[in-house]
Amino acid sequence: MFSGRLSVSMFRRLLVANRGEVAVRIARAARELGCTPIGVASTADRGSDWTRAFDEMVCVGPAPPAESYLKAERLVQAALQTRSSALHPGWGFLAEDRRFAQLCRQHGIAFIGPPAGVMALLGAKSPAKRAMRAGGLEVVPGSDGPLRDVEAALLCAEASDYPVLLKADYGGGGRGMRLAANEAELREVFQAAQAEARSAFGSDSVYLERYVTAGRHIEVQLLVDGFGQAVHLGERECSVQRTHQKLIEESPSPALSDDERAALGKRAVQAALSVGYENAGTMEFLRTPEGKFYFMEVNARLQVEHPVTEMVSGIDIVHKQIEISAGRPLGLRQEDVRLQGHSIECRINAEDPEANFRPAPGRIETFDIPTDRGPGRVRIDTHMTAGETIPPNYDSLIAKVIVHADFRESAIETMQNTLAAAQIEGVPTTVPLHLAVLSCEAFRSGNYDTGSIPGWSS
């Protein structure tokens, strides 16, 4: 059936409304598809080595993100005046801001992401949970929507069982969460959670759910085109976290059987279609030690850890994002998706693991991560080179090391060989942390959860 929006021509120019590693990643994909990548930079990033990935750069403001990378009007104007017909938001910044998506479309620019209405639904956690429950997924026991007051919270906690977690409705990235082990603690933290939510996310709306101990963070990568065709590309295991920030991701998860994977993927696809999802997205689940999967949230964007999925599936997720936005059909059925081997990603951050992971901006003197250490393949996603300075205004990610091998053991070995030979000087990095995790028994056996970093005690 012809839907009237079938347009197979590719964008000629694509603006990447982001910086650093993700900007470089998207620029590469755009070029491979024959569209000219146009970049933006703050004054702090101007002249940085990574900006050379672009054919044109537009300076959009001073160093603070609020005055540059978060200025929706400036970014859209930058797209217009560079004659870009599409805009990729990357991750972070405005990637999940539905008003930004709307603004792009109002000005005739294709926003590479889901429709604004779907973003609005999935952006607030309570409506998202409600919609996903209607779409057939189980959610963590807890409040149905935001809590009016502490009394409502107490009632709800009683029903769902302690310990409970208070979360900001508009929160993310692990911020705005408070844990309460009993009634007294819940009374104590409720107002603080509301105040924190208000100051961090502009709304004091908080909800409550049972805190699942020894849970695993497992997420499903989805691709949905504009014609209702959808596939999943398997899952990513992201349970090695520090204060809810992912450190190591792998695919497949050592905790899942093939049957569980297929069933989870199928349910995720159905739930995504039930809300009219489009483009690439990730559905995050919490797997309890008993093997239950609770829906947590949808990340309506490209994710930092997408490369592990690309390695095992052989599918370039950013290509697919751009093609879907250009109106092309997905061209994939579920049975065409073949997941092969095992992939692991380590996030190399400029942080000092010995000093409670204090971010350490500064000048990188030496930057050499080998890609020939085997036994598997190595991919480095980075925007850094020796001599570059990490500005203090943005996140501390300097590189992602991704390996792919036939088996999990050989993937771990490849990662160990690569990181052991990596030379990064000038700033402390999380490399020692990764080496500790990779060599510890808990990680090697695959038996770990989000509760603590395996092999690491700070």
Next chain:
Amino acid sequence: MPPSREFIVERQEQRIFLRAPEVGTFTCVVEEGAVLTPGSRAGVLHRLDVAFELIVPAGVTGRIVSIPPERVHAPVEYGAALYELAPLATTVSDSQQKESAVKTRSALALRAPYSGRFWHRPAPEDPAYVQIGDVLEPGRTVGLIEVMKTFTHLSYEAHGALPQKARIVKLLADDGDEVDEGDPLIEVENV
């Protein structure tokens, strides 16, 4: 009131650069050679559906020596150089040098640094900046010169033959008079 933004100001030795405070398309509304002063409106920058008037911020005065090559709807990024200004002091001293060559044939006088309209007062209902008998010291404002709707403060400077302190003897140019560069505006005497 249309929305407005002040230029970003960058000083490099003798030059002043007025830079774009927004991303957008810039339309230039003044000519090379015009004098910009605090509050001058010197262009329009369109960002999506908004047209920002660009305003010269406090403390910036100078003559435009360079404007963008594209004058209408030129796409500019944040921080793009829109105007380059030369401080008035240099241009004034140029004319003062000319003046010192001819000073023997006239009494001590403050002269117009460039052509324009000379005003005694900031607004019609306001008192004049100076009157006959006032003693002038360097930096004292004596009037305004208007060029293309841009008003520049004219201040007394002890250049050339002009002394550190001078008393006003006569107001040679009337309020609102058209004056040419070098025309005597105010006759003064040494105190």
